[in-house]
Amino acid sequence: MPASSLAVTDVVAGYNSTPVLNGVSITARPATITAVLGANGAGKTTLLRTISGFVRTRGGQVRLDDVSLTRLAPDHIARAGVAHVPEGQGVITELTVEENLKLGLLLRRRADRAAALEDAYRKFSILADRRRRHAATLSGGERQMLVIARALLSAPRVLLLDEPSLGLAPKVVAQVMDLVRQLRDESGLTVLLVEQNARSALSIADQGVVLNLGKVVATAAAGELAADVALRRHYLGF
Amino acid sequence: MQEFVEFTLGGVSDGVIYAAIGLSLVLIWRATRVLNYAQGGLAMFTSYIALMVINATGNYWLGFVVALAAGLVIGGVVERVVIRPAAGKPHLNTVIVTIGLLILVEGLAGIIYGSKNRSFPTPYSIVGAKIGSFDLGEGASPSAIFTAVAVLAAAGLLAVLFRYTPVGLRMRASAFSGTVAQLMGVRVGRITTLGWALAGLIGALAGMLVTPQTFLYPNSMDSIFVLGFTAAVIGGLDSPGGAIVGGLILGVLLNYVTGYVGSNLPELAGLALLILVLMFRPSGLFASTATRQV
Ligand SMILES: Nc1ncnc2c1ncn2[C@@H]1O[C@H](COP(=O)(O)OP(=O)(O)OP(=O)(O)O)[C@@H](O)[C@H]1O
Numbered sequence: 183m184p185a186s187s188l189a190v191t192d193v194v195a196g197y198n199s200t201p202v203l204n205g206v207s208i209t210a211r212p213a214t215i216t217a218v219l220g221a222n223g224a225g226k227t228t229l230l231r232t233i234s235g236f237v238r239t240r241g242g243q244v245r246l247d248d249v250s251l252t253r254l255a256p257d258h259i260a261r262a263g264v265a266h267v268p269e270g271q272g273v274i275t276e277l278t279v280e281e282n283l284k285l286g287l288l289l290r291r292r293a294d295r296a297a298a299l300e301d302a303y304r305k306f307s308i309l310a311d312r313r314r315r316h317a318a319t320l321s322g323g324e325r326q327m328l329v330i331a332r333a334l335l336s337a338p339r340v341l342l343l344d345e346p347s348l349g350l351a352p353k354v355v356a357q358v359m360d361l362v363r364q365l366r367d368e369s370g371l372t373v374l375l376v377e378q379n380a381r382s383a384l385s386i387a388d389q390g391v392v393l394n395l396g397k398v399v400a401t402a403a404a405g406e407l408a409a410d411v412a413l414r415r416h417y418l419g420f
Numbered sequence: 421m422q423e424f425v426e427f428t429l430g431g432v433s434d435g436v437i438y439a440a441i442g443l444s445l446v447l448i449w450r451a452t453r454v455l456n457y458a459q460g461g462l463a464m465f466t467s468y469i470a471l472m473v474i475n476a477t478g479n480y481w482l483g484f485v486v487a488l489a490a491g492l493v494i495g496g497v498v499e500r501v502v503i504r505p506a507a508g509k510p511h512l513n514t515v516i517v518t519i520g521l522l523i524l525v526e527g528l529a530g531i532i533y534g535s536k537n538r539s540f541p542t543p544y545s546i547v548g549a550k551i552g553s554f555d556l557g558e559g560a561s562p563s564a565i566f567t568a569v570a571v572l573a574a575a576g577l578l579a580v581l582f583r584y585t586p587v588g589l590r591m592r593a594s595a596f597s598g599t600v601a602q603l604m605g606v607r608v609g610r611i612t613t614l615g616w617a618l619a620g621l622i623g624a625l626a627g628m629l630v631t632p633q634t635f636l637y638p639n640s641m642d643s644i645f646v647l648g649f650t651a652a653v654i655g656g657l658d659s660p661g662g663a664i665v666g667g668l669i670l671g672v673l674l675n676y677v678t679g680y681v682g683s684n685l686p687e688l689a690g691l692a693l694l695i696l697v698l699m700f701r702p703s704g705l706f707a708s709t710a711t712r713q714v
């Protein structure tokens with residue numbers, strides 16, 4: 183399958199009456215990683231939740247290639263190929279580790295499921311050792327790993343990662359980032375990556391976008407953003 | 421000894437009925453966090469439908485199948501038409517909606533079929549079994565055995581559905597976290613409808629099995645509903661297996677009370693048990709201590 187692009191155009195969205203996103207435009211080209219950066223409360227999570235349909239758009243558009251995702255229900259957007267790893271949550275604690283993973287597999291063709299699951303266990307051996315345990319018994323980092331593995335198992339065309347490094351050991355973060363890069367290169371995965379650690383996010387991203395108070399204040403190649411000392415100091419704090 | 425065996429077997433055959441109603445309430449509770457007060461009333465209604473078919477064709481099994489199919493359809497339609505519009509509104513709304521539905525079906529049954537008690541057929545004999553001169557009682561009659569087998573088979577099939585099939589995984593995911601299920605592409609609305617439909621089927625099964633004992637009239641399922649609710653509460657409302665065990669405990673206990681103490685006490689004993697469980701173990705006798713994550 184050819185890689186997909188995700189285009190967010192002039193999106194206005196928020197909670198209740200006050201919009202959080204005030205006309206946000208971001209284009210993620212096929213098979214690229216876009217780092218979405220910004221201070222706490224800038225609207226990064228809201229942006230991802232808007233793309234995946236959990237926050238309603240009040241203006242603008244979200245498109246996956248030439249398909250409009252604007253105002254579709256979240257489950258519909260997931261079936262269209264957008265996987266969302268939410269910020270610090272998303273496991274179903276009452277289900278076992280394996281059942282959580284199988285939820286990701288539901289979006290795959292039946293014939294591919296068993297091999298995909300074994301592959302995930304190879305990549306995430308901690309999960310393999312705990313496959314029969316209830317997800318409630320996992321540590322915070324293990325849960326995060328489970329949610330990431332589950333999202334990848336759905337073979338998404340676009341992956342939205344909201345602070346995937348939260349609670350993960352640096353070594354595991356590096357492993358996850360390697361995997362994401364590998365999926366971009368080999369499977370043409372398109373990624374929006376929200377990270378607090380701007381430096382490390384930009385180091386694996388192709389493009390960087392800086393959000394501030396619900397507006398895009400900078401969009402540039404990742405290397406350029408990292409090199410822009412004034413912008414870095416002002417918005418990214420490194 | 422003979423009495424004890426008789427009461428126990430009688431308890432089991434009553435208990436599986438409470439278990440079936442309890443199970444149907446659990447299915448609905450898991451799907452929508454709604455207690456369906458009309459569940460007994462709907463089972464009464466499908467039993468009337470079965471009786472019409474049986475009387476018209478003389479074929480019990482045709483009536484049986486039509487009742488279960490009607491339960492399935494009515495359950496799904498009720499969710500779509502009556503329950504879904506009340507979703508997201510204050511919880512009391514759905515409570516009142518289901519009570520209103522109960523009044524509606526009981527009234528409708530009265531208008532269509534009248535209020536007189538009708539006898540209801542069983543597919544097998546209700547004469548109790550004997551081993552030599554040892555009387556096992558009605559709890560061991562072919563009809564009672566059929567009742568137990570039917571309920572346990574239905575429960576077993578549901579367990580297999582939940583545990584080993586993709587649709588079962590979707591149902592459990594939707595029950596535990598609608599948001600995560602949606603995130604994984606599950607059509608939660610359809611799954612909810614399916615839950616209600618299956619509950620309607622199990623309720624209809626319970627109606628078919630219990631009505632030969634209660635006779636059929638518009639309120640014939642009312643007290644069975646209360647006992648089925650008690651069974652579900654004993655099991656924790658969230659656990660299909662818990663409802664089955666809860667139903668069996670309740671059935672056996674009430675038969676001991678009736679048999680050894682007095683025949684006017686079972687309803688009171690059931691109610692007392694319900695209150696005790698709600699007071700001391702509100703999440704059921706088998707609730708795990710694991711707390712939900714917030
Ligand atoms: N459910 C909600 N209801 C109302 N306001 C919300 C809700 N969630 C977030 N907000 C507000 O929207 C704004 C943007 O929040 P958002 O979570 O998108 O920020 P963020 O960039 O992801 O921040 P962080 O880096 O802390 O995760 C904040 O001002 C926040 O208070």
Ligand SMILES: [Mg+2]
Binds near residue numbers: 226227228
């Ligand atoms: Mg956030």
